[in-house]
Amino acid sequence: MNNLCQSFTDKLNKKLSSVKRRDLYIKRHRILRCYTMMLSSPPSKYQPFQQSYNMGSVPNGMQPTPYMNSMSIAAASNQVGFNNPVHQGYPMNHGHPAQMAAAAAAAVSPAINSPYAGMPTGVGISPNMALMLNRRSDKAYRRNYTHAKPPYSYISLITMALQSSQNKMMTLSEIYNWIMDLFPFYRQNQQRWQNSIRHSLSFNDCFVKVPRSADKPGKGSYWSLHPDAGNMFENGCYLRRQKRFKSDKKMKSSPNAEPGSPADHIGSSSPPPSLSNPGSVSSIPHDMQGSNYVDSDSENKTPDIAPGMSSTPQDIRYNQADINQGLPMSGSVQNENIEASSYSNRMPNQEHSENLLNVQQSVSNHDAPISADSPASSNAMSGLHTLTSVNEKNIENQQSNLPRLHQGTSQHPENRIGGHQDPHHDLYSQYAQATAYAAAVQQHNPFAAVAAAHHTFAPHPFSISSLMNVAEAQPQQQHPNQQQQSYPQAKDLRAYHEAVQYYNSGMNGFGGLVPPPINDGMPLHCPNTTGPPENPGSSAVSTPSPSSTSSLSQYTTAVHYPLQHSDQQQNDLRNVQNLDRPEDPAYYQGCVQAN
DNA sequence: GCCTGTTTAGGCTTTC
DNA sequence: GAAAGCCTAAACAGGC
Numbered sequence: 280m281n282n283l284c285q286s287f288t289d290k291l292n293k294k295l296s297s298v299k300r301r302d303l304y305i306k307r308h309r310i311l312r313c314y315t316m317m318l319s320s321p322p323s324k325y326q327p328f329q330q331s332y333n334m335g336s337v338p339n340g341m342q343p344t345p346y347m348n349s350m351s352i353a354a355a356s357n358q359v360g361f362n363n364p365v366h367q368g369y370p371m372n373h374g375h376p377a378q379m380a381a382a383a384a385a386a387v388s389p390a391i392n393s394p395y396a397g398m399p400t401g402v403g404i405s406p407n408m409a410l411m412l413n414r415r416s417d418k419a420y421r422r423n424y425t426h427a428k429p430p431y432s433y434i435s436l437i438t439m440a441l442q443s444s445q446n447k448m449m450t451l452s453e454i455y456n457w458i459m460d461l462f463p464f465y466r467q468n469q470q471r472w473q474n475s476i477r478h479s480l481s482f483n484d485c486f487v488k489v490p491r492s493a494d495k496p497g498k499g500s501y502w503s504l505h506p507d508a509g510n511m512f513e514n515g516c517y518l519r520r521q522k523r524f525k526s527d528k529k530m531k532s533s534p535n536a537e538p539g540s541p542a543d544h545i546g547s548s549s550p551p552p553s554l555s556n557p558g559s560v561s562s563i564p565h566d567m568q569g570s571n572y573v574d575s576d577s578e579n580k581t582p583d584i585a586p587g588m589s590s591t592p593q594d595i596r597y598n599q600a601d602i603n604q605g606l607p608m609s610g611s612v613q614n615e616n617i618e619a620s621s622y623s624n625r626m627p628n629q630e631h632s633e634n635l636l637n638v639q640q641s642v643s644n645h646d647a648p649i650s651a652d653s654p655a656s657s658n659a660m661s662g663l664h665t666l667t668s669v670n671e672k673n674i675e676n677q678q679s680n681l682p683r684l685h686q687g688t689s690q691h692p693e694n695r696i697g698g699h700q701d702p703h704h705d706l707y708s709q710y711a712q713a714t715a716y717a718a719a720v721q722q723h724n725p726f727a728a729v730a731a732a733h734h735t736f737a738p739h740p741f742s743i744s745s746l747m748n749v750a751e752a753q754p755q756q757q758h759p760n761q762q763q764q765s766y767p768q769a770k771d772l773r774a775y776h777e778a779v780q781y782y783n784s785g786m787n788g789f790g791g792l793v794p795p796p797i798n799d800g801m802p803l804h805c806p807n808t809t810g811p812p813e814n815p816g817s818s819a820v821s822t823p824s825p826s827s828t829s830s831l832s833q834y835t836t837a838v839h840y841p842l843q844h845s846d847q848q849q850n851d852l853r854n855v856q857n858l859d860r861p862e863d864p865a866y867y868q869g870c871v872q873a874n
Numbered sequence: 875g876c877c878t879g880t881t882t883a884g885g886c887t888t889t890c
Numbered sequence: 891g892a893a894a895g896c897c898t899a900a901a902c903a904g905g906c
Contacts, residue, residue: 481880499878
């Protein structure tokens, strides 16, 4: 009996072992096929990665440094993931040289040790995969993504920097620092790219020079974005402009510009108000500025919009200029500033903007809560009630648009991700915003209403909002022995890495196939099969943290959502990945890595 | 001298 | 193939 049991157990174990081996083989085979296809198409020379140097070699006549030697060590450890320290002295995770070995070892277990742990987008890579990649003669694939050139153009970088600035303007050196702070790649060869930055600033009409104020002496002028250039990167995706901005004439005072408005200070010697009051500028989230799913003729309509959900650049400019004029984002409530926001050439939505101003001003001081009985609160609620009817209509519009979220593949040019359009993102984001705003209004909560109006829901993953929010969400730890660096807080590069993957994914029209969702060699497991919310208007709308799994899954969805591929390509993708996943974004909510 | 800003030129890639 | 967008290099001028 014992022998029988033992025999049975042995057979069972053998069978299980066989099954495991077979499963492992299948998994590896799938992965191999995926990457074989992905790598089979020769990368374009235009892809910035090819310009980044290979590990173990010295590019562009640079002298080899200990740092580069460290990179070679990491390369020898098959570390193709993102665990490499960026630079000695930069406060990145694993950034200390003494942690090099640990970082290299961490490459085989990125889900645990990586600063990007939990990323469902396959940032890690298994030793087998790394070995496979190393077999390729093309050394470009053995690069450290941390030091790969970001996929953003210089114009994009400048735009991002300026958008991230509180004043929406920066000096040249501030732009330099911002870029170096966010992208370690640009901490080298500074002369080269900084020359290009200066060239871009001068050459492109989208950037305008703003003279310094008398009370802020210093070298160089401030640089700002041309107000009409606000939609260069339509939906907040900064990978590449859709169309170059051309100004007929160098920025002059526009007919609608009032003295003191940003436009009026271009080329003038008087300082814009934001210079003397740095905290005075609010901003409509850039991610919503370019949302252009609204009908094209909406410019001619009285905008039925919620704050921050303007449909045209003109509306945005007006709102933002209005806010810039009169709204102190910090400090006490100043009702008199409303008076300062009156324009001679009023636009149709001026009243709307003033209502928003009214609300915003009343709630802008978070340090001094406004009591329900205070004039400020009354003022806020007055403006809020005025806005309510407008927003109810807007929410209806959002709801009517939302079903397009689930319509699957669309080949309309505006829907191409490759064209930096992601209507799914825009619709969902704005619907979420409208819903949250409406809820706040219904609750007579001006604080929440303003927060909702100016909150970016699920911003474009490569927008400046995503970059900065993710960075803030993960404060960096500094080594106790580390000196204070010139870059006070190196940004988390996760969004950048996501952009890198997006760039390589082929979803932007630059070639290549979508890489499989692999993390440490294992396919992702998506437990959420509940599909899209049946009632989009329900409380299902949430506001995921940019760094949350949910948010990242939305990104994953965006990347793997085969919008612009042909049927054949989509079939190829499915065959390669053998995943048979539904195309509905909601399917991927809450994806986690399989054990 | 260094930094900032402008301009010109050439080359590459992608799109139409 | 042309046009557009982008990158890189370089020369030059002016200001600090």
